Amino acid sequence: MADSLELAFALNNAAPEQIWDVIVVGGGPAGATAALYLARADLKTLVIDRGLTAGALGLTGRIANYPGVPEEISGAELLYRMRQQAERFGATFLQDKVQSVDLESDPKLVFANTGTYSARVAVIATGSMGRSQRVKGEDELLGRGVSYCATCDGAFFRGQEVAVAGNTDEAIEEALFLTRFASRVHFLCPTPQLKAPEHLVHELTAQPNVKLYLGATLREILGTDQVTGVRVNLRSEGEIVLPVSGVFVYLQGGRPITDFLGGQLPLSETGCLQVDAEFRTALPGVYAVGDVLCNHIKQAVVAAAEGASAAMSIEKVLRRRKQIAVDWSK
Amino acid sequence: MSLLDDRTRQEVQKALTAMTEPVKLVLFTQGEFGSLECEYCRETRQLAEEVAALSDKLTLEVRYFSKDIEAAQALGVDKIPAIAVLRDGKAPHDFGVRLFGIPSGYEFGTFVQSILLVSHAKHDLSPHTLEQLAQLKQPVHIQVFVTPTCPYCPRAVLLAFRLAVASPLVRADMVEAIEFPHLSSRYQVHGVPRTVINEVIHIEGAVPEGLLMEELMQVNDEAQMQRLRELHRST
Structure with a gap:
C-alpha cells in the first residue's frame, strides 16, 4: 500500500481528451508499419502494444532475410527499428494491454489498462500468439490462487511461495513485481531460454528469491478450494511438484488474439479475422492486418506489407480521396 | 505536503x-x-x-x-x-x-x-439492463474488492456504481482488499477485482455489463440464493 500511495493519484480512467485519427492495437511488423505510413501521412496515430517481445517477431532469435537489412539481427531489434522509424514520423507507441474495445461507437473506443482511448479508425494487428488451451486446474482455481495480474494480486501472496509461467518481458516484469511480496518466486520458462531483453533477464536472475527453471512446462495447477501447488515437467529432470499458493500465468500459444473484441467482428472457423482486399473488416472504420488474419504466409515482410496497404486505404478514407495515394509528399 | x-x-x-x-x-x-x-x-x-x-x-x-x-x-x-x-x-x-x-x-x-x-x-446502461433492474424484487448489495495497483478494477467498480445510480434497490461499494483483510478472508478474495453480490454471488474479473447482470439477477430466485448460501457455508 505504501508503495502504491507513492505511485501518485493518476486519473487513469478519466474520459479521453484526445481523439486519435487511428489507433493500432498491436505493434508487431504489421502494426508498426501501418503506424509508420499513417504517421507519415500526418495522421495522429497511437499504437498500443504489450511489449517488444510480446509477439512472434519480437521472439524470433535471428532474422537474415528481411529486405534491406543484410546483417543478421534479432526480431526484437528489427521491430525496434520499425518502431523508431514510425516514431520519427510522429507515431506514438504506448506499452499497455488492451482489455476490450467498442468498435461500433463513433469514435471507436479502446479500453486499456492505463485508460480509455478513442479514434476515428481502429486497426487490429494483434497477431496470433494467443493461448489455445488452458492448463488443467487453471479455470477452476481462477481467483483462488490463479492470476493473470501480479500487480493486481501480488499483495495477497505476502510471505508465500508463488510460480510464474512464461518467457516474455511481460512475465519477467510481473515476476519482478512479485519478488516484493512473495518469499520465493518459481519462474517456469517453457523454452530453453528466456525471450526477453538481456537487462531484464539479468535483473530476474539476480533476485535472491527467484528460482528460474528453463524448459519447464506447466502441466497442472493443484488444489481444490485453493492453489496448493503446480505439477511441472522439466526437460532435464522430468516431472516435479512445487508447493505454491499462487500461480501467475503469462503463457502464449498459436491462436489469433481476438478475445478482447468480445464478438464484435466475425471470425473464421479457425478463429481468424476476415477482411477485404483493402483490409477492411465488416465494421466501418475497422481494419485488420498481419497474423491475426491467418490467410497469408507468416513472414514479417508480408505482415509489414499488409500494414502499409491498410494504412494507404485508411488515408484514402480519412482524407476523402477517390483513390489511394502512394506518395503523400505530392 | x-x-x-x-x-x-x-x-x-x-x-x-x-x-x-x-x-x-x-x-x-x-x-x-x-x-x-x-x-x-x-x-x-x-x-x-x-x-x-x-x-x-x-x-x-x-x-x-x-x-x-x-x-x-x-x-x-x-x-x-x-x-x-x-x-x-x-x-x-x-x-x-x-x-x-x-x-x-x-x-x-x-x-x-x-x-x-x-x-x-448518467448511468449509460443498456435498455436490457434497465429492464432487468426494474424487475428486482429486493435490495442488492454489490461489493467490489480492489487493490490500488489493479488496472482492471476501476471498470468493475464503475459498473457497480452505474447500477447503483440506475436502481434505488442497488447499493455499490468499492472495498480496498488489503486494508480490510478480514473481509478479504471472509469472501475468499485472492485476486481482484472480485465482486460479491448479497454475500453469496461471487464474480471474478471485470466482466461485461450483460454477464454481471446475469449473475446479479439470481437475487430474485430465492431457491437459488438459498443453494448459494448453503454452498458458501460449506466452503
Whole structure:
C-alpha cells in the first residue's frame, strides 16, 4: 500500500481528451508499419502494444532475410527499428494491454489498462500468439490462487511461495513485481531460454528469491478450494511438484488474439479475422492486418506489407480521396 | 505536503467542471495519527479535502466513526476510512455509492468518476439492463474488492456504481482488499477485482455489463440464493 500511495493519484480512467485519427492495437511488423505510413501521412496515430517481445517477431532469435537489412539481427531489434522509424514520423507507441474495445461507437473506443482511448479508425494487428488451451486446474482455481495480474494480486501472496509461467518481458516484469511480496518466486520458462531483453533477464536472475527453471512446462495447477501447488515437467529432470499458493500465468500459444473484441467482428472457423482486399473488416472504420488474419504466409515482410496497404486505404478514407495515394509528399 | 501533484490537481479540476449537480462527500474517519484502527484514515481525509477544494460544486463533511454512530448506520458505513458520495443541492439523493479504504492508485480515477456519476446521474446502461433492474424484487448489495495497483478494477467498480445510480434497490461499494483483510478472508478474495453480490454471488474479473447482470439477477430466485448460501457455508 505504501508503495502504491507513492505511485501518485493518476486519473487513469478519466474520459479521453484526445481523439486519435487511428489507433493500432498491436505493434508487431504489421502494426508498426501501418503506424509508420499513417504517421507519415500526418495522421495522429497511437499504437498500443504489450511489449517488444510480446509477439512472434519480437521472439524470433535471428532474422537474415528481411529486405534491406543484410546483417543478421534479432526480431526484437528489427521491430525496434520499425518502431523508431514510425516514431520519427510522429507515431506514438504506448506499452499497455488492451482489455476490450467498442468498435461500433463513433469514435471507436479502446479500453486499456492505463485508460480509455478513442479514434476515428481502429486497426487490429494483434497477431496470433494467443493461448489455445488452458492448463488443467487453471479455470477452476481462477481467483483462488490463479492470476493473470501480479500487480493486481501480488499483495495477497505476502510471505508465500508463488510460480510464474512464461518467457516474455511481460512475465519477467510481473515476476519482478512479485519478488516484493512473495518469499520465493518459481519462474517456469517453457523454452530453453528466456525471450526477453538481456537487462531484464539479468535483473530476474539476480533476485535472491527467484528460482528460474528453463524448459519447464506447466502441466497442472493443484488444489481444490485453493492453489496448493503446480505439477511441472522439466526437460532435464522430468516431472516435479512445487508447493505454491499462487500461480501467475503469462503463457502464449498459436491462436489469433481476438478475445478482447468480445464478438464484435466475425471470425473464421479457425478463429481468424476476415477482411477485404483493402483490409477492411465488416465494421466501418475497422481494419485488420498481419497474423491475426491467418490467410497469408507468416513472414514479417508480408505482415509489414499488409500494414502499409491498410494504412494507404485508411488515408484514402480519412482524407476523402477517390483513390489511394502512394506518395503523400505530392 | 500535498498528495496531489500540480498536474493531477489541474486534471481533476478540469474533469470536475463537468459536474451538473452539487455533490457532498461524507467521510468517516477516526484515529488519524497512525493508530492501528485505521491505517489510511489520515491520508484519505487529506485526499478528500484536496479533491473537494477543486470544485465549488463539491463539499466535504467529516464524521467520526465512533462518535457519529447514527450517521454511520444511516449511510451503511461499517468500516473506515469510508466515503459516501451523495447528490447534494436542491434535490439531495443517496444513490448508494460508497468507497471503503483509500481510493489511491488506479482507484483515484474511480473516485473522481464516482463524483461525476453522482452529479449528472448518467448511468449509460443498456435498455436490457434497465429492464432487468426494474424487475428486482429486493435490495442488492454489490461489493467490489480492489487493490490500488489493479488496472482492471476501476471498470468493475464503475459498473457497480452505474447500477447503483440506475436502481434505488442497488447499493455499490468499492472495498480496498488489503486494508480490510478480514473481509478479504471472509469472501475468499485472492485476486481482484472480485465482486460479491448479497454475500453469496461471487464474480471474478471485470466482466461485461450483460454477464454481471446475469449473475446479479439470481437475487430474485430465492431457491437459488438459498443453494448459494448453503454452498458458501460449506466452503
